[in-house]
Amino acid sequence: MAETVVFARPQALAPVPTHYCPGCTHGVIHRLVAEVVDELGLAHRTVGIAPVGCSVLAYNYFSTDFQEAAHGRAPAVATGVKRARPDLIVFAYQGDGDLASIGMAEIVHCANRGEKITVVFVNNAIYGMTGGQMAPTTLPGQVTTTCPLGRDVSQVGYPIRVAELLATLRTPAFVARAAVHTPLHAVTAKEMLRRAFRYQAEGTCFSLVEVLSTCPTNWGMPPVEATEWVEKNMVPYYPLGVFKTPDGLDRAPRPAPATEG
Amino acid sequence: MAKKLMKGCEAIGEAAIKAGCKLFFGYPITPQNEIPEYMAHRLPQVGGTFVQAESEVAASNMIYGAAGSGERVFTSSSSPGISLMQEGISYIAGSELPVVIVNIMRAGPGLGGILPSQSDYFQATKGGGHGDYRLLVLAPWSVQEAADLMQDAFDLADYYRNPVMVLGDGLIGQMMEPVEFKAERTPCKPLPPKAWVATGCSGDRPTNIINSLFLDPEVLERHNQKLKAKYDLMVRDEVRCASYGTDRPYEVLVVAYGTVARVCSTALDDLREDGVGAALFRPITLFPFPYAELRAAAENARAVLVVELSTGQMIEDVRLALEGSRPIHFLGRQGGMLISPEAVSERVSAISAGLPEEVRHG
Incomplete structure (x- = not known):
């Protein structure tokens, strides 16, 4: 009987183990990106931009060419690559400290210029690699090593909703938020990523998919609890969906729950 | 080609185009605004791309990305802006990318003033950014020499895979002098093919990764020594x-x-x-x-x-x-x-x- 392959490693994913902690969903997100790149037939002309943060070594985990960016500057580096070689498919892979704190200027202006790149923005509401400090995305009351009594919004403000913020820009773009804490969510996340890469391949617009992720290590909970924490605490503050499409038919974001903060 | 009366900043911009540079990323700052303005006007005429970055920090990281794609690229700024670019410059040196950076120096420290100065000599020649690296620094004394050195700068950057700085002052940028560009110019260094560029991998070679991260201290030390050997070659061969x-x-x-x-x-x-x-x-x-x-x-x-x-x-x-x-x-x-x-x-x-x-x- 002939064997049929029903599951295999995507070609765009390197055949190596990752250093990610048990229960961290970076690995899932890497895989979804690689599947999309493969399925759209883009791998041979794709260049990734790695960030500073837990996914700093992303260049080891994809079998595409890569450039490693300084902290927060991936959108600027991606701009340089894309402007030098518009025929390439350029994606930046960034965490929330990288993109929403030190790199806020770069992401806003990259989106506003309408650079034809794709940003995969992984939001786990904390600084992972440096050991669990407060991020711009840390939830109100969430305990981290630099807000040991919980995030006090009267002192440090509210967590930044990046997808919503970028969706306010006039320049056409595709901006969405997804999650990967259940298989069904992961399937939806892949569709968002597929749309994002397709828009780039067609030369349509800037695209960004924010993906809610886990950090069991720095959240201080087992992996299963961490996925439940995403559903219970992150999804209500960071609603999932498409916030902006290039044709202007923006889906109105769901209103934030009244209980926030 | 006939001599043409040009402002230093314009001659620098035209020299870059003559050297085959089709990409400029920069941010406005006095007294070098004529360079980005010239590039914004000229690059579209030669099929190039001008991007006004949101900051010098971003500009220095844009030239990093463009250089990693193998294309000739330059930026220009003046002292406070060059300070902001030190992040990108350090990464560019660490990742061994060829870029050209023009510093039309103004007086400092801090916001300082907008008039000519030579107070960035330490920053240009002794490091500027973090880490054990060197820039090759060229200092023109006339508009003609600025144009000539600017073209050589691209060859030197490509040859050594290292950032090259053209260090001028507000006088060189603003004064007008006759400039002549040679119709046929021979590169001042042999230009090896750029096999290291990150422009997509079809699986026929290992992936190319533009990077300055070496977590293993033994590997980083070897990288530091490789860079040092390169700077030693500059000391031996490039003194002018x-x-x-x-x-x-x-x-x-x-x-x-x-x-x-x-x-x-x-x-x-x-x-x-x-x-x-x-x-x-x-x-x-x-x-x-x-x-x-x-x-x-x-x-x-x-x-x-x-x-x-x-x-x-x-x-x-x-x-x-x-x-x-x-x-x-x-x-x-x-x-x-x-x-x-x-x-x-x-x-x-x-x-x-x-x-x-x-x-x-x-």
């Missing part, structure tokens, strides 16, 4: 300097670079008429610094005068070159104030007449 009046007897050797050397050369002519023997030594590469050449030129002099638009920065390299073999005097202006030929003549005459004190620094 010029001398004026060294073919006749001289008592005082004046050392200056950039437009200040132009001022000094005027002073030398006046001094010669007055019967005072003086010559001029002008480093053209500030890194690598012409230590041996300066030492040789100073052997014929009784004393050395360093002239700079700073409180004394290059003078430290002059000291290293002379190793105490000659008394070293200093004449400097700061804050955007200029040095007149008369001031230089007066100081040289005083030294020649036996001015007792050396000015000590550091």
